[in-house]
Amino acid sequence: MTARARGRWAALVALAAATLLPLTAARRVRARWDRGLAARDASAAAGYLAIVTPMARSGGGYDLPQLLIRARALAGLPGLAVDFEIYDRTAPLVHATAPPLLPAVLEQLRREVAVRWTGEAMLAPLLDRDGWDVVGAVAAQPQGAGWPVSPWSFAALLLFVAAGVQAVRAMGVTGEPWRQALGRYGAAAGLFGVAMFADVRLAGRGATDQWLSDARLLMQEAMARVPETRAAPASLAPIARGAELAPADSLGSGVVRRDVAGLVRAVVAVRLGPGRWVELRARPLEAGTAPWLAVVLGLAALGPLGALLAGWSLAASPRQRRETVAAWGFLAPSALHLVAFTVGPLLFALYLSVHRFSPVEPARPLIGLAGYAQALGNPLVWAALGRTLLYACYVPVSVALALALALLLRGRSRGARLARTLFFLPAVSSVVAVALVWRWMYQPDVGLVNHLLGHLLGHPFGQLLTRAGLGRVDWVGDPAIALIAVMIVSVWTQLGYQMAVFHAGLESIPRAYVDAARVDGANAWQRFRRVTLPLLRPVILFVLVTGILGACQVFALVAVLTGGGPVSATDVAVYRIYRTAWEQLQFGDASVLSVLLFVLLLAATRAQLKLLDRRVEHA
Amino acid sequence: MALLMVAPFLYMVATALLGEGDTLRRVHPENFAAALAAAPFGRFFLNSAIFSVAVALGQVLTSTTAAYAFARLRFPGRDRVFTLYLSALMLPVVLLLVPRFLLISALGWADTYQGLISTELVSVSGIFLLRQFFLAIPRDLEDAARLEGAGEWTVFRRVVLPQSGPALATLGVLALADQWKSFFWPLVATSSADMQVLEVGIARLHGAYDLNWPYQMAAATAAVVPMMVLYWVAHKYFMRGIQLRV
Structure with a gap:
């Protein structure tokens, strides 16, 4: 293989890595959030069933026919984000022909009383009314996530690949046209990174919204079936575990983002009765995504960086190449240290200076230049x-x-x-x-x-x-x-x-x-x-x-x-x-x-x- | 005039030894024992020694390699990168203090040796100093080694390092003295008495024994003596460091 072909191949490998790694990273985050949504929905459903299902007269668990009816009604509710299966001990109730739960799994739920991932569904323990014993389980399976990337991310991806291929083709051609192509390549990489980040953020937003509206739906169902709960909304709290219940005014039907004591919260209003509302507040998943921008941009930058290195080493003499590699080897310890302990902290200091930031307060709002x-x-x-x-x-x-x-x-x-x-x-x-x-x-x-x-x-x-x-x-x-x-x-x-x-x-x-x-x-x-x-x-x-x-x-x-x-x-x-x-x-x-x-x-x-x-x- | 410069040190030792009332007849060495027993000075000493020796070694290591690259190797963007390095000297230390503290806290290194040492391992002025030194020594030997096919790493280890003993010692001694005096970062990065360095320790003692001057002077003497000894032994390295900077 000639040096030119080798350089091109290296640049192409960098391009492939720069496209596939952000996609994989985004996929993993979304899968994690889908699972988180399933886990929260599973425990919401378990909380809901515990409220609406009467206990068996003989004691020892719920009344089975009632549980069956409630379970099927629950699984049939329109607008839920996950597919439910409800087990009475190990027997499936929603799909009678589905395989039963393994006794060992039920045993484990009984021991740990925590939501766990089975490989395809989130399994939450179904407790009896008093919360003493695990009498069954609720499995929530995330629905297929649909398209792996949004249309605009896909467009950005195509643009990125096109720019990359163009830069690679220009490599080794006299007149060094690859240097001009590199600018476009870098810009396309930035665009792609930002689009992937927007995808991740939107997925977080979607998962938060979906969970809150599922929780609201289940709370409304519970109130319709057990009217006494309207008077005591705190009894509905097990449905929305992880969210905060607070009295509120009407907010409209959607999930909104609102500043609560300096912290961004996803908020949805639940109607208890005429003129009486409570709201569910939760920390939105997308609130913690800022580091992902750096991650995806860094991964996307691998492509242009690879092309830059390959292009430069094609143009350079072997001696230059050797000296450069050696020099960066010698510089690596101090350069990495300066990036980690000087440049990073410097940027963070600038970030701190536009926020109200105290180590003892959780709220750290952006205040811009007010400081x-x-x-x-x-x-x-x-x-x-x-x-x-x-x-x-x-x-x-x-x-x-x-x-x-x-x-x-x-x-x-x-x-x-x-x-x-x-x-x-x-x-x-x-x-x-x-x-x-x-x-x-x-x-x-x-x-x-x-x-x-x-x-x-x-x-x-x-x-x-x-x-x-x-x-x-x-x-x-x-x-x-x-x-x-x-x-x-x-x-x-x-x-x-x-x-x-x-x-x-x-x-x-x-x-x-x-x-x-x-x-x-x-x-x-x-x-x-x-x-x-x-x-x-x-x-x-x-x-x-x-x-x-x-x-x-x-x-x-x-x-x-x-x-x-x-x-x-x-x-x-x-x-x-x-x-x-x-x-x-x-x-x-x-x-x-x-x-x-x-x-x-x-x-x-x-x-x-x-x-x-x-x-x-x-x- | 020179007496004026030394007088505070003499007064310090005199107060520590003689006590506050200027009765020049009796010496009280027990002042020292009592003052040094008032706080875990052994521990402070050990912490200071670990901190300054580790940092000095680290700085010598990172500075030698970086200075060699800047002084001897040609690579694209060398001068720009060097300017970037130098611009770090303009940053006020206090600007980085809070973020660095948050960083080591996030790593779980608050109040540990790792946290104390890790942030200080690179010294741009040390890199500058050694670069000056490398620029001043002739490169004939290195070029001869290169002609014989030695790689850059071999040239560095076999040819450059053996010639630069005095320069490395200079940087080591300066870094040691610098870190021994360092007060602000150890004050921020450590909180327990077990992790405090001598400087922070005696500053805290000052708070606790505000008006007991013999105690304070005994502690101050204990902090100053090691550096005086280092200066006595390694006097020429301090001066060489200054010559390299000018």
């Missing part, structure tokens, strides 16, 4: 974002200091090396420990900082400061000072690291440049201004940008040092997000704030890059 509007209208949010930017202002200060120190401590002497090592210590130590130490040092009465300040204030100059009101400072307890106190600690922790970065940057500048400037008669300041600084600019940019990115995300320091206080004086963005998510348990609101912080970070970074770029132009 954003609320956050942007909240002055406290603006204050937190502004405070975050204000806090980040320590970064330029510490960068300037670090640069000065790096220039000062350039030498290779023991002293300079020791100093550099000591300066770096805060960068490697635990943030929580640092915060604890500084909290202790900041104590107003016994802390080291005020103690030293006190010594300083003993001098005449200090007494001047005391008069200006700078006596005993309550560093982390005074709302006016707390943020500055946190910034001081941040400078202390960051200084050594930033200095080390500048040191490395300075080391990488060739001595020859500086020497040349010196020969030209430039003084120390000119050498720094004209040679070192421009060469160091990328490093400065790096330290500034990463420093501000980090500063805007400060959390541990604030959490331990000040706890966001006093009076929210240090309530920075991330701390606020933390409290929204883990103290108020508002995951949706927290995601909104996180997205806003992300936007702020992007804007801040862009602004810095722009600003510094312009300065490069002027220089």
